Amino acid sequence: MVAPWLNRRRLRFWAGRLAHMALVVLGIAVVNFFLLHLAPGDAAQVLAGEAGSATPEYMAALRRQFGLDQPLPVQFAQYLGNLLTFNLGFSFRHGLPVLELIGQRLPATLLLMTASIGFAVLAGSALGVVAARNAGRLADTLISTLALLFYATPVFWIGLVLVVVFSVGLDWLPVGGMTSVEAGYAGWDHVRDVARHLVLPAATLGLFYLAIYTRLMRAAMLEVTTQDFIRTAVAKGLKPRRIALRHVLRNALLPVVTMLGVQVGSILGGAVLVETIFAWPGLGRLAFEALFQRDLNLLLGILLCSSAVVVVVNLAVDLLYTVLDPRIELAR
Amino acid sequence: MSIAEPSFAPARAERSARRGLAARLLRRPSAVAGLGLLGAILAMAALADVAYPVDPLDMVGTPFLWPGADPGFPLGTDMMGRDIAAGIFHGARVSLLIGAVATLVSLVIGVGVGAVAGFFRGRADHALMHVTELFQTIPPFLFAIVIVAILQPTMTNVVLAIGLTSWPSLARLVRAEVLRLRDGEMVQASIVLGLSDARIILTHVLPNVLAPIVVSASIMVASAILTESSLAFLGLGDPNIVSWGSMVGAGREVLRTDWYVATVPGLAIVAAVLALNLLGDGLNDALDPRQNRR
Numbered sequence: 001m002v003a004p005w006l007n008r009r010r011l012r013f014w015a016g017r018l019a020h021m022a023l024v025v026l027g028i029a030v031v032n033f034f035l036l037h038l039a040p041g042d043a044a045q046v047l048a049g050e051a052g053s054a055t056p057e058y059m060a061a062l063r064r065q066f067g068l069d070q071p072l073p074v075q076f077a078q079y080l081g082n083l084l085t086f087n088l089g090f091s092f093r094h095g096l097p098v099l100e101l102i103g104q105r106l107p108a109t110l111l112l113m114t115a116s117i118g119f120a121v122l123a124g125s126a127l128g129v130v131a132a133r134n135a136g137r138l139a140d141t142l143i144s145t146l147a148l149l150f151y152a153t154p155v156f157w158i159g160l161v162l163v164v165v166f167s168v169g170l171d172w173l174p175v176g177g178m179t180s181v182e183a184g185y186a187g188w189d190h191v192r193d194v195a196r197h198l199v200l201p202a203a204t205l206g207l208f209y210l211a212i213y214t215r216l217m218r219a220a221m222l223e224v225t226t227q228d229f230i231r232t233a234v235a236k237g238l239k240p241r242r243i244a245l246r247h248v249l250r251n252a253l254l255p256v257v258t259m260l261g262v263q264v265g266s267i268l269g270g271a272v273l274v275e276t277i278f279a280w281p282g283l284g285r286l287a288f289e290a291l292f293q294r295d296l297n298l299l300l301g302i303l304l305c306s307s308a309v310v311v312v313v314n315l316a317v318d319l320l321y322t323v324l325d326p327r328i329e330l331a332r
Numbered sequence: 333m334s335i336a337e338p339s340f341a342p343a344r345a346e347r348s349a350r351r352g353l354a355a356r357l358l359r360r361p362s363a364v365a366g367l368g369l370l371g372a373i374l375a376m377a378a379l380a381d382v383a384y385p386v387d388p389l390d391m392v393g394t395p396f397l398w399p400g401a402d403p404g405f406p407l408g409t410d411m412m413g414r415d416i417a418a419g420i421f422h423g424a425r426v427s428l429l430i431g432a433v434a435t436l437v438s439l440v441i442g443v444g445v446g447a448v449a450g451f452f453r454g455r456a457d458h459a460l461m462h463v464t465e466l467f468q469t470i471p472p473f474l475f476a477i478v479i480v481a482i483l484q485p486t487m488t489n490v491v492l493a494i495g496l497t498s499w500p501s502l503a504r505l506v507r508a509e510v511l512r513l514r515d516g517e518m519v520q521a522s523i524v525l526g527l528s529d530a531r532i533i534l535t536h537v538l539p540n541v542l543a544p545i546v547v548s549a550s551i552m553v554a555s556a557i558l559t560e561s562s563l564a565f566l567g568l569g570d571p572n573i574v575s576w577g578s579m580v581g582a583g584r585e586v587l588r589t590d591w592y593v594a595t596v597p598g599l600a601i602v603a604a605v606l607a608l609n610l611l612g613d614g615l616n617d618a619l620d621p622r623q624n625r626r
Contacts, residue, residue, distance in 0.1 A: 154562060
């Protein structure tokens with residue numbers, strides 16, 4: 001007998017989801033291929049990083065490998081074939097395959113993303129709850145104004161201001177990087193060191209989203225409070241605290257989780273700015289370097305992998321949704 | 333005898349409602365603040381050539397004059413002796429122009445895709461929504477970076493990149509609204525009258541979706557301004573024009589000693605984006621019929 005959670009409906013859901021994911025990845029590949037051909041010069045020059053930086057033999061090999069003398073559909077088939085074998089090309093500037101470079105840098109970006117989203121969701125939700133419970137009063141006005149300001153402030157500017165205040169002025173936190181290389185920490189010292197380096201970049205990236213989650217949570221709390229089941233809970237004589245946590249918060253979390261899926265892509269974009277400012281060795285910083293070295297193929301590889309991250313996170317969000325609200329069925 | 337086309341579009345009641353919109357908007361302090369702020373920035377953009385006729389990229393004073401140190405340069409000068417106030421004025425023009433035109437581009441795409449998908453449903457809807465989802469999956473800012481990097485950083489390409497990457501959520505919104513109207517009596521009656529699809533969409537469907545589009549547009553201009561400044565900060569702006577983002581980017585190099593060079597233009601961005609967001613919020617409240625009853 002199959003496990004109860006793996007019934008036919010769920011299996012069909014996952015099959016559909018996977019097919020859908022494959023379609024999206026294919027679409028992204030089409031867009032990437034198109035962009036590659038939009039660049040000035042032929043694709044081999046783009047792939048080689050910069051005209052002249054590769055040997056003529058390598059250029060000829062590239063043209064053969066990508067079949068640049070072939071008609072476009074054949075070229076596309078070959079491009080897809082390369083993608084399916086996880087061949088994203090080679091970065092001459094870095095002297096490494098693109099995929100390997102991205103693999104090296106991805107963990108730092110994921111750490112930054114998780115930290116800033118965690119900060120934004122936790123602090124934003126807390127502020128939203130406080131604002132909703134004090135709706136119309138001073139605390140609400142204060143929090144709402146702050147959220148409005150953070151929502152309007154460019155990420156890169158927040159980063160620079162935080163550096164001026166906390167690194168240059170107060171000298172509390174490091175200006176940039178991920179570790180103090182010269183100190184050579186190990187074990188818990190290393191973790192603490194990375195955490196210290198993480199504070200400013202995570203706060204910079206998170207403040208914009210904190211504003212969003214604050215507003216969202218405030219609205220959701222106010223909305224949920226008016227619903228029937230809350231009245232029932234009150235009538236049952238539950239303590240206000242328990243109602244707020246168990247009934248209101250749990251339901252108000254749904255839009256927060258939805259937002260998470262919508263925001264991943266934008267967070268990855270913000271990571272480019274934040275990692276550039278704080279010299280955080282992640283994908284965003286790599287994208288910035290690729291930009292300046294005109295390593296367009298590396299840039300396209302980063303775009304592809306970032307999109308893949310978005311797809312995976314959205315899948316996780318769907319799963320989380322069914323956990324938070326059992327009424328939501330996974331079938332379509 | 334020919335049957336006159338019934339007039340579904342703004343009837344008298346709606347016209348008076350529209351007149352009431354301005355009044356409703358002006359009753360909200362945050363919307364008034366937004367309008368005032370936006371008016372000031374528009375005035376700066378309009379008066380840039382009068383107030384600062386010299387190219388803001390020219391060296392006009394001693395480098396590193398702090399704000400207030402010289403009455404001739406109220407906001408100081410940067411490391412090249414360029415007048416920061418002149419940059420703010422001329423930058424206002426660039427930011428508003430790029431924000432408005434980029435929004436126009438994504439309005440055309442987003443409204444077009446949303447209206448066609450919602451109106452024709454079926455296969456067209458399916459295909460267009462797949463494309464929309466694809467564009468939503470690709471991280472928009474990274475996408476814009478790649479487009480500008482490949483096409484060269486000119487003002488037109490920056491506008492294109494922002495416009496091409498910011499339409500999906502609008503398309504979804506318009507589609508949902510059109511789907512709602514599609515089965516309404518108004519559209520059904522128009523079909524019975526034998527009006528062409530294009531005419532129904534343009535004269536009967538879209539005017540009724542205008543309110544949410546207007547609200548989105550003001551928020552979209554705000555986020556276009558943010559994106560433009562972010563691109564310029566990374567050095568992906570047109571090198572021949574001054575933009576608030578590029579001013580912050582240039583100031584970054586002297587952050588440790590002369591932090592005002594980077595922070596002053598940043599405040600201009602905050603003001604512009606805040607103004608448009610406040611206006612959008614105000615419009616949203618004023619246009620929402622559920623709110624009016626209160």
